[in-house]
Amino acid sequence: MSFSSDVKSELCQIKSHKSCCLVSECAGMLLFSRSLTDEKISFCTDFDFVAEHLCYLIKKRLKITAEHIITDGGVNKVEVMSKRDRETIVARMKNGDKPADGLIQNECCLAAFLRGVFLSCGNLTDPNKEYRLEFICPSRLMAQYLYGFLSGIIENPKMAERDGVYYVYYKHSEAVEDMLTLVGAANAALEVMEIKVEKDMRNKLNRVxxxxxxxxxxxxxxxxxxxxxxxxxxxxxxxxxxxxxxxxxxxxxxxxxxxxxxxxxxxxxxxxxxxxxxxxxxxxxxxxx
Ligand SMILES: [Zn+2]
Known part of the structure; x- marks a missing residue:
């Protein structure tokens, strides 16, 4: 199991009871999915439990049934088959190309939104190798939106484009720990801290x-x-x-x-x-x- 899958599994166990947070988390997942239009809603993930979690959120908050499909290649897809349902979801989540206003109503919804974004496109590198938490965004527009959003929450996010893929990421250990703590992955945050202490100790011993x-x-x-x-x-x-x-x-x-x-x-x-x-x-x- 990778560090990312551990974090995602931890996040999927959080079941918010607040309807405001459920909308925010659902929006975080769908806005950063592969496709969110009236014609096609398609969310892809390597993990069946993430796909199930999205189906649960859509059903619970929007009263819409989404399909969890596993492709021949083992990719988990979540799709919404009915055009009317798709229109309902898109109208709720988007304003033109941009995220709709009012997706984050209260302070509590910030963490829920970011949890959704991480479940959709987040990746945590093995902290034994390097500290890097990144979001692989579906478009430049969404990367810019996320960059602006994160800048006000945890200092110094970075943005980069590589081969047409847009990344927003953090590269220092404190920011990685803060982000994991904020979205609710307390165990993963603790693990990063422990690895850091161990690394520092080893470096100190080497110096001595x-x-x-x-x-x-x-x-x-x-x-x-x-x-x-x-x-x-x-x-x-x-x-x-x-x-x-x-x-x-x-x-x-x-x-x-x-x-x-x-x-x-x-x-x-x-x-x-x-x-x-x-x-x-x-x-x-x-x-x-
Ligand atoms: Zn809330």
Whole structure:
């Protein structure tokens, strides 16, 4: 099952009891369907439960029976056979080419309308891959209408046209979560949030690991440089000419080539800054040889 089908299945379980919201949801589905004219009303979906939901809304609110047809290719279609019924629906939903006024009467109807639009043409990409919630609109006019509508509700929708198909979409996680929450897909919204937390955590761990690896590499490189310098001083017969403190440090490092500075401090009882200073001095002396 895809993320979109999970969301749509969750949305179809919401059965509004308000007649105002039922009209809005029905309008959202039909206005963004393939065809909504006196000649042909045709709604297509991959999911039988979405087709059944639309038939339920049309029957419940408009008292019209719509047909749920499954094509040979497995596509679920909802059609209205009677011309009079089609005229009734179109007159209720459209004003010329545009959505009719008064489809959204109350604040509660906003969510219902958008729920219908998502059921009709919405798509949610797997949030493990990317955050993208899109509406694949049936025409430029409807894309522009939806874009304007969404702009007033959740900030920064985007609109694009690709090969004659019009998309209105959101690409950031907060907008995707807000949209899912608004239309009533609370479980899906929670899942997106959980995935985001997990992703952030993984990124943070990677950053810490990279940082630790870089530090480790630095420590190892420093120890190798110091050991090489001390070997050079010994080979040149200069160990005995060093001060007592430097000589002790040179022997300490030579005997503990893999130890970190902190470990050397513990073994010798010297301070960190003192030991660090002497090791640097040993490297300088070796460089001068
Ligand atoms: Zn309402």
């Amino acid at each position: 690991n990279n940082f630790e690896n870089a530090n480790l590499a630095k420590t190892v490189n420093a120890a190798v440089d110091q050991t090489e310098a001390i070997k050079k001083i010994i080979a040149a017969g200069k160990l005995d000419s060093l001060s007592e403190a430097l000589r002790e440090t040179a022997i300490l490092r030579k005997e503990n080539p893999d130890s970190s500075l902190s470990q050397l401090c513990k073994i010798s009882g010297c301070s960190r800054s003192g030991l660090n200073h002497r090791l640097k001095r040993l490297i300088e002396i070796a460089n001068e040889l």
